[in-house]
Amino acid sequence: MGVNRQWRLARHPEPTEDIGFEHFELVESPIPTPDAGEFVVQTLALGTSPAQRSYISKSLSMHDKIAIGDVMRGRGVGVVTESRNSNYQTGEIVISSTGWQDFSIQAPALQNPNVLSIQKVVAPIFPLTMTLGILGAAGATAYFGLFDVGCLQAGDTVVVSAAAGGIGSVAGQIARIAGCRVIGIAGGPEKCQWITEGLGYDCAIDYKSESVGERLDELCPSGVDVFFDNVGGEILDSVLGRLALNARVVICGFIATDYREDLNQGPRNYKNLVRKRARMEGFFIFDYRHRFQEAEGRLRNWYEDGLLLNCEDVDDGLEQMPGTLGSLFTGGNKGIKLCRVSPDPG
Ligand SMILES: NC(=O)c1ccc[n+]([C@@H]2O[C@H](COP(=O)([O-])OP(=O)(O)OC[C@H]3O[C@@H](n4cnc5c(N)ncnc54)[C@H](OP(=O)(O)O)[C@@H]3O)[C@@H](O)[C@H]2O)c1
CATH class of the missing domain: 3.90.180.10 (Medium-chain alcohol dehydrogenases, catalytic domain)
Structure with missing residues (x-):
C-alpha cells in the first residue's frame, strides 16, 4: 500500500x-x-x-x-x-x-x-504549474479585475500594488499589453528592477525606502486612472489621495491589514472618491468561474505571442x-x- x-x-x-x-x-x-x-x-x-x-x-x-x-x-x-x-x-x-x-x-x-x-x-500546457498561475486563477484574477472591474482603457495611468507578487506581476503585464502606462509599487530594489526591466512596468516605487505619495506626485501629475490594489492600508490611502477624474479603484486584496485587527482601519482619503467622481469596487474571482475559459484563452495567446512572461x-x-x-x-x-x-x- x-x-x-x-x-x-x-x-x-x-x-x-x-x-x-x-x-x-x-x-x-x-x-x-x-x-x-x-x-x-x-x-x-x-x-x-x-x-x-x-x-x-x-x-x-x-x-x-x-x-x-x-x-x-x-x-x-x-x-x-x-x-x-x-x-x-x-x-x-x-x-x-x-x-x-x-x-x-x-x-x-x-x-x-x-x-x-x-x-x-x-489542452495541457507545460509546465503544468502554468495552469495554476498565469493561465489559471492568478491570471484570471488580474484579467477580470482590470477589465471588468477596472474598465481598463488604452492610455490609462495604472498603478498596481504588490506589483512583483503573483497577481500583481500578471496585472502589470496585462495593463502594459493593453496600452496603458503602468507604475508598480513593490518592496525593495531587486523587485523594483525586476518589474521594470523584466515585466515592462514603466516605473517602480519601492514602498520600503521611498514615500509612495511623493513618488506618485512626481510620476502621475494628472492622477491615477486605475489602481489595482492587492495591499490596502497606507498604500491604498496614498493612491486614493491622487486619483484622476473618473478613476477606478479595484480592491483585489488587503494583505497589509487583513490579519491585524490593530491595522484594520478604514481608508482616510475615501472622500476623494466624491471629488474625483471615482469608483472603488471589490470583486471575488469565484464569481467569474463561468468565464475562466475567456481569460485563459486571451492570456494563452499573449503568452504564445511572447507578450506575457510566465x-x-x-x-x-x-x-x-x-x-x-x-x-x-x-x-x-x-x-x-x-x-x-x-x-x-x-
Ligand atoms: N479578489 C480575489 O478574488 C482574490 C483572489 C486571489 C487573491 N486575492 C488577493 O490578491 C492579493 C495578491 O495575491 P497573490 O496570491 O498574488 O499574493 P502575492 O501578491 O504574491 O502576495 C505576496 C506579496 O504581497 C506583498 N506584501 C506582503 N505583506 C505586505 C505589506 N504589509 N505591505 C505591502 N505589501 C505586502 C509582498 O510583496 P513585497 O515584497 O512587494 O512587499 C508579497 O510578495 C492578495 O491580497 C490576495 O489576498 C484576491
Missing part, C-alpha cells in the same frame, strides 16, 4: 505571527481508494494564496475554517490515478481542491460550493509547503508562488 503524505493543521497562528512549519504537522497515511462516483488525484503542483491564512486563523473571515488535525486546504493540479466515475479517466489532468497532500479523493457529486469546482485541463516562483517538494505559503507574508516571493509536488507526466 502506497504512502500519502499530508500536511495537517497543528495550531492556529496568532494574528502577528509569521506562518511557518510550526503551524502544521506532516503525517503519512495510506493512499485513499475511491467509492462509487469518486476518483483519486495525485497532486503534481499546488498553488498559494494569502487567503489560505484566513482558513487557519482564529479570527472571522469569509472562508470556511480548517479544524486542528484537518488536511490543509489548497488548490492544485494533478493527474487522475484511479477512477470510479465515468466522466473522469485515469491519466486525465484536473485542477481541484487537492489539499496539501500527495493523493486526494475527488467527489464531484459532493462539491463544496465555497471552493472552485473540479476543472479538466483539456512569472512563476516554484518551490520543490510537498515538504516545503508551509514555508511556501509563509513567504507570501514576508515578501519572499517574486511572481506567482507555487510548489511542485511531483514531476509532470510524460
Whole structure:
C-alpha cells in the first residue's frame, strides 16, 4: 500500500505571527481508494494564496475554517490515478481542491460550493504549474479585475500594488499589453528592477525606502486612472489621495491589514472618491468561474505571442509547503508562488 503524505493543521497562528512549519504537522497515511462516483488525484503542483491564512486563523473571515488535525486546504493540479466515475479517466489532468497532500479523493457529486469546482485541463500546457498561475486563477484574477472591474482603457495611468507578487506581476503585464502606462509599487530594489526591466512596468516605487505619495506626485501629475490594489492600508490611502477624474479603484486584496485587527482601519482619503467622481469596487474571482475559459484563452495567446512572461516562483517538494505559503507574508516571493509536488507526466 502506497504512502500519502499530508500536511495537517497543528495550531492556529496568532494574528502577528509569521506562518511557518510550526503551524502544521506532516503525517503519512495510506493512499485513499475511491467509492462509487469518486476518483483519486495525485497532486503534481499546488498553488498559494494569502487567503489560505484566513482558513487557519482564529479570527472571522469569509472562508470556511480548517479544524486542528484537518488536511490543509489548497488548490492544485494533478493527474487522475484511479477512477470510479465515468466522466473522469485515469491519466486525465484536473485542477481541484487537492489539499496539501500527495493523493486526494475527488467527489464531484459532493462539491463544496465555497471552493472552485473540479476543472479538466483539456489542452495541457507545460509546465503544468502554468495552469495554476498565469493561465489559471492568478491570471484570471488580474484579467477580470482590470477589465471588468477596472474598465481598463488604452492610455490609462495604472498603478498596481504588490506589483512583483503573483497577481500583481500578471496585472502589470496585462495593463502594459493593453496600452496603458503602468507604475508598480513593490518592496525593495531587486523587485523594483525586476518589474521594470523584466515585466515592462514603466516605473517602480519601492514602498520600503521611498514615500509612495511623493513618488506618485512626481510620476502621475494628472492622477491615477486605475489602481489595482492587492495591499490596502497606507498604500491604498496614498493612491486614493491622487486619483484622476473618473478613476477606478479595484480592491483585489488587503494583505497589509487583513490579519491585524490593530491595522484594520478604514481608508482616510475615501472622500476623494466624491471629488474625483471615482469608483472603488471589490470583486471575488469565484464569481467569474463561468468565464475562466475567456481569460485563459486571451492570456494563452499573449503568452504564445511572447507578450506575457510566465512569472512563476516554484518551490520543490510537498515538504516545503508551509514555508511556501509563509513567504507570501514576508515578501519572499517574486511572481506567482507555487510548489511542485511531483514531476509532470510524460
Ligand atoms: N479578489 C480575489 O478574488 C482574490 C483572489 C486571489 C487573491 N486575492 C488577493 O490578491 C492579493 C495578491 O495575491 P497573490 O496570491 O498574488 O499574493 P502575492 O501578491 O504574491 O502576495 C505576496 C506579496 O504581497 C506583498 N506584501 C506582503 N505583506 C505586505 C505589506 N504589509 N505591505 C505591502 N505589501 C505586502 C509582498 O510583496 P513585497 O515584497 O512587494 O512587499 C508579497 O510578495 C492578495 O491580497 C490576495 O489576498 C484576491
